Amino acid sequence: MRHLPYFCRGEVVKGFGRGSKELGIPTANFSEQVVESFPSDISTGIYYGWACVGNGDVHKMVLSIGWNPFYKNIKKSVETHIIDTFKGDFYGEILSIVILGYIRSEKNFSSLEALISAIQEDIEEAKRQLDLPEHLKLKEDNFFRLPEGKPVNH
Ligand SMILES: Cc1cc2nc3c(=O)[nH]c(=O)nc-3n(C[C@H](O)[C@H](O)[C@H](O)COP(=O)(O)O)c2cc1C
Numbered sequence: 311m312r313h314l315p316y317f318c319r320g321e322v323v324k325g326f327g328r329g330s331k332e333l334g335i336p337t338a339n340f341s342e343q344v345v346e347s348f349p350s351d352i353s354t355g356i357y358y359g360w361a362c363v364g365n366g367d368v369h370k371m372v373l374s375i376g377w378n379p380f381y382k383n384i385k386k387s388v389e390t391h392i393i394d395t396f397k398g399d400f401y402g403e404i405l406s407i408v409i410l411g412y413i414r415s416e417k418n419f420s421s422l423e424a425l426i427s428a429i430q431e432d433i434e435e436a437k438r439q440l441d442l443p444e445h446l447k448l449k450e451d452n453f454f455r456l457p458e459g460k461p462v463n464h
């Protein structure tokens with residue numbers, strides 16, 4: 311897919327607070343500045359890749375780009391669910407990600423349960439894909455080890 315792999319980093323900001331509360335799946339939302347810096351022709355939808363908070367460990371992630379049709383958001387969001395457990399929130403921190411592959415388009419669902427189970431399947435698909443050698447190698451990319459303040463893309 312065009313634009314992939316896509317490297318990006320930026321600040322984690324507040325969203326609608328639905329991820330943890332309604333879905334049980336927190337998503338770290340990027341600032342508007344980062345959302346606007348994305349290529350305008352990158353497809354909306356669900357992706358997988360690697361993510362790291364500050365200078366922390368690199369984890370598997372799933373990413374949602376778009377308007378969340380189930381919630382009919384007016385503003386586009388780019389949200390990362392890191393496939394690991396964190397002790398608390400990390401609002402205001404710098405999140406670094408590399409997007410490696412596309413899973414599916416964003417959908418509307420007839421129930422919250424249906425949305426949650428679709429996301430659970432995305433997580434399982436991401437875990438499988440990221441174990442492939444071609445994807446594992448990006449976990450070690452220098453992008454995740456550079457000091458903050460480096461260019462947003464390379
Ligand atoms: C892997 C993944 C898949 C998602 N798929 C959809 C989807 O198909 N349709 C949708 O409306 N929202 C989808 N979402 C977005 C959630 O609706 C969103 O993360 C949630 O509303 C939390 O938003 P908040 O960060 O503003 O609280 C997905 C999120 C993730 C992490």
Ligand SMILES: Nc1ncnc2c1ncn2[C@@H]1O[C@H](COP(=O)(O)OP(=O)(O)O)[C@@H](O)[C@H]1O
Binds near residue numbers: 325390395398399400
């Ligand atoms: N595994 C995780 N993946 C993503 N964010 C997490 C995770 N664990 C804790 N968080 C925290 O939870 C916040 C996201 O929760 P969420 O309910 O989606 O709220 P918001 O609507 O403000 O984005 C993130 O900004 C981050 O600080």
Ligand SMILES: [Mg+2]
Binds near residue numbers: 325338339389
């Ligand atoms: Mg969120």
